Amino acid sequence: MPDPSRPIIVATRGSALALAQAHAVLNQCRQTFPKLRFELKIIKTTGDKLQTASLAQSGRSLPKGLFTKELEVALLKGRADMAVHSLKDLPTELPAGLQLGAVTRRADVRDVLIYRDAGHFAALAHASGPEWVPGQSQLRGFPPRITLADLPPGTVVATSSTRRQAQIRALRPDLRFAELRGNVPTRLEKLATRDAFDATILALAGLSRLNFRITPEGRLEGDAVPEGLLATVLPLETMLPCVGQGAVGIEIRADDDRLRAICARLNHYNTCQAVTAERAFLRAMGGGCQSPVAAHAEVVGDQLRLRAISFLDGVRRADATGPVQDPVALGESVAAQLKAGC
The missing domain is CATH 3.30.160.40 (Porphobilinogen deaminase, C-terminal domain)
Structure with a gap:
């Protein structure tokens, strides 16, 4: 029998978004089960180690579980009791001995088109002081509330998602694509400072969990958001999400009756x-x-x-x-x- 005094170990990746999700689950656990102890354990995954590598190479199959494997090993070896995942990262076939114990309430599933503000960067060109980044004032920008349909031909959209690329091509075959990887703040900084692409697409759920917000005027704001970025939420009719987008899954051992009972209250x-x-x-x-x-x-x-x-x-x-x-x-x-x- 498990020791009731032993803390329940909640495993997670160490990215800002993963930690935000894990802390939300941790808070839910503590509120629902105030007499139990829950502790967070950060584990680095293969996907974290490959953030700078291109994972969408044509004609090559991709390894499964890039962002989940190490967390699952910790579960199977008893070094963790629950693993918190972005459900979109969790393969549909789980290792023997593991199961999806619970899914928390889903956030907004829509994607967001993010792009530079033409007015902001034009103002930089006329500023008397030095630029934050050399050449930044020459970067291409667009007016607020622009949609995919409004982008000029040849606009470069930075996304490594084959799902997003395919849906954009179906709507706008005249647009071009570029690779963009890294965590959310890194992607936003690259968009604000590099001329290799003009826009990118990110999940609204991830932006919201990082406390970023879109103002009524269409500006993207937040502590880690560079100045001069605008955002337009894409309707589902334009961009369907990936499977599991916006949802957080809790993976557990299949034979752990105690954790199954806990997850039943979290689901x-x-x-x-x-x-x-x-x-x-x-x-x-x-x-x-x-x-x-x-x-x-x-x-x-x-x-x-x-x-x-x-x-x-x-x-x-x-x-x-x-x-x-x-x-x-x-x-x-x-x-x-x-x-x-x-």
Whole structure:
């Protein structure tokens, strides 16, 4: 039997976003179970070590679990009791002996187009003082509230996501792409100071968890946001998210009854059913986090609606509903539709 006095170890990556998510889970644990002790353990993953490497190389398969493997090893070896993941990073097939114990309430799933403010950078060109970065005043900018449809031909959008690239190409084949990696503040700094690209796309959930905000005027603000950046939230009709986007998953050992009981109190049912449908869809499509597919499920009344798009063999879309209680069947059904080209 587990020692009830021993703290429950919560494993997480060490990035700012991962820590923000882990602390949110930690606070929920402590509020729900005030008599138990929970401690955070930071573990560096393979994905953290490869942040500067290109992980989206054409024609090459990618290793699974880049941001989860080391956390899962800690679980299996008893060095941790719970692992907190961005659910989009968690493979649909988990190692033997592990299971997804809970999913917390989902944040906004939409993506955000981020770009330089033309007015701000024009003002830099006329400023009498030195530039923050040499040549910064010559960087290309755009007016507030611009959309993907409004970008001039040849605009370079920095994103390494095959999902985002495929959806942008379907809408705007005249745009170009560039690689951009690193944590969120690093990406924003590169956008504000480099002329290799004109805009980027990030998840709204991640920005919000880092306490960044979009003002009514369209400015992106926050402690680590460089001056002169604007942002436009993209509607789902323009950009479907990746599977699990905006959701945080808690992975545990399958034979740990105590942790299963704890996770039952942490789990958000509607979110869990939605992401279960999405993950079933992705598994049935045979893809991973870098596959050019997107999906979003949500509970509508007593039904579960799943929208999906695939670029694996042309552009194929599906929109279906099913019982909330059977998300796996819905996900597999939508995958079958897309594979059949219906």
